[in-house]
Amino acid sequence: MKVRRSERLIDMTQYLLEHPRTLISLTFFVKRYGAAKSSISEDLGIVKKTFHERGTGILETIAGAAGGVQFIPSISEEEAHATILSLCDRLSESDRLLPGGYVYLSDLLGEPSLLRKIGQIIAAKYKDQEIDAVMTVATKGVPIAQAVSYHLNVPFVIVRRDSKITEGSTVSVNYVSGSSQRIEKMELSKRSLKRGSRVLVVDDFMKGGGTVNGMTGLIEEFEAELVGITVFAESSFSGRRVVDDYQSLLCVEEVDTHTKTIKVVPGTYFDK
Amino acid sequence: MKVRRSERLIDMTQYLLEHPRTLISLTFFVKRYGAAKSSISEDLGIVKKTFHERGTGILETIAGAAGGVQFIPSISEEEAHATILSLCDRLSESDRLLPGGYVYLSDLLGEPSLLRKIGQIIAAKYKDQEIDAVMTVATKGVPIAQAVSYHLNVPFVIVRRDSKITEGSTVSVNYVSGSSQRIEKMELSKRSLKRGSRVLVVDDFMKGGGTVNGMTGLIEEFEAELVGITVFAESSFSGRRVVDDYQSLLCVEEVDTHTKTIKVVPGTYFDK
Secondary structure (H helix, E strand, O other): OOOOHHHHHHHHHHHHHHOOOOOEOHHHHHHHHOOOHHHHHHHHHHHHHHHHHHOOEEEEEEOOOOOEEEEEEOOOHHHHHHHHHHHHHHHOOHHHEEHHHEEOOOOHHHOHHHHHHHHHHHHHHOOOOOOOEEEEEOOOOHHHHHHHHHHHOOOEEEEEOOOOHHHOOEEEEEEEOOOOOOEEEEEEEHHHOOOOOEEEEEEEEEOOOHHHHHHHHHHHHOOOEEEEEEEEEEEOOOOOOOOOOOEEEEEEEEEEOOOOEEEEEEOHHHOO | OOOOHHHHHHHHHHHHHHOOOOOEOHHHHHHHHOOOHHHHHHHHHHHHHHHHHHOOEEEEEEOOOOOEEEEEEOOOHHHHHHHHHHHHHHHOOHHHEEHHHEEOOOOHHHOHHHHHHHHHHHHHHOOOOOOOEEEEEOOOOHHHHHHHHHHHOOOEEEEEOOOOHHHOOEEEEEEEOOOOOOEEEEEEEHHHOOOOOEEEEEEEEEOOOHHHHHHHHHHHHOOOEEEEEEEEEEEOOOOOOOOOOOEEEEEEEEEEOOOOEEEEEEOHHHOO
């Protein structure tokens, strides 16, 4: 059955968006639409141009017999900026202030459309790097890891503070919680990460950096490699941070429990 | 700036897929592309037809001044079936067997492309129902809740077994773990669910149903309403299950630790 160009473009767009970072041969589309290779090439050219102009991402063309196209999702700097600025406003809402100066984030980390954007923003930063897995710690890091992993098309692994029988054998490390100076333990299922994997660490919040540091320790235990660290929000921290090479989307600069004000500014993400 | 039809169709498809279950006015597209309303209507007609034919979903048209279009994601029954059958095979791999007859699932629940499909499959079942929130319990239910919530375009909330200061005030319930008959406690941040919300419960695995039952208790405490329960996998359970109105994608029928075999069949999802 022959399919008209307009329908091909719609379905092709849908297929590419649902298969990010996956090499798709031209033959696949030729069969799917019963169209000539030259028509498919032309279609892909139009898709590529439109994706580029709208900041949707890059449609890479790989030449040769084993070639095809691959969609690399992205987000325009303008949209990333607007998203982060609007998050600064939302995080500054005074009713987010919890006892002890903590900031309530769970509602934001349960909003699917926002998570999608956070995933696009973080993944865009690593789009030219080779990444095999995204790592985070349970529970609040999970939505971020999932969103990022979707756009990078790699699995995510969840480090836990409590052991579960459903994880099988685990590898554990002790780490010093940066803010409380207590020694804690975290573990990861042994089969969840291959030796030599290139790992991106993400988390929801970083204060002293102890948790993130624990994860980098686990990465070493697995003889894997740390590619980068990005947290959704960091707070200004008076002590000495145990992690210094990281990126943050947001920075909670000041929390005043007395006047009930939270001051949130963009994090290091846009720093050159 | 005028935009050609082919480019409009590509960008429109992208925009609709990224904004599921969101009413978008024709005026929005008219402005976005500098095109006449009649051309936009024609474009949307082509998108609607293609989405329908490919099983991508339904493009609903709402007439009138406050009208527009809304994309309801779906998945063809054929694709849902194929996904579930391939999951039966993967779950039956003997090296998933853990001590105590548990089945290792964490790798599957960390695969973004699979999660996307699971989300589409579960959301498709509830596409004609009004849902305000998806609820799950930490940790392994989170990826499923997030995937489903994305396709329903509603927030997801995470019930926890351990209290965290970063959740603020919580409401807790006790529940009887169906398999171990122990009394446990679970809690949900007070501000995470509005009274009267219509809630869909999802989880990764159900044995006796105690955890799911605990969540329905929490829904009552919040004076919210249970719309349905869907679990990724259930296991055949010899005792009396405390939950009976639920759906499952997969059913672990038999686990033999001696011969190291796991028998997995499709769950109740396709039952009429």
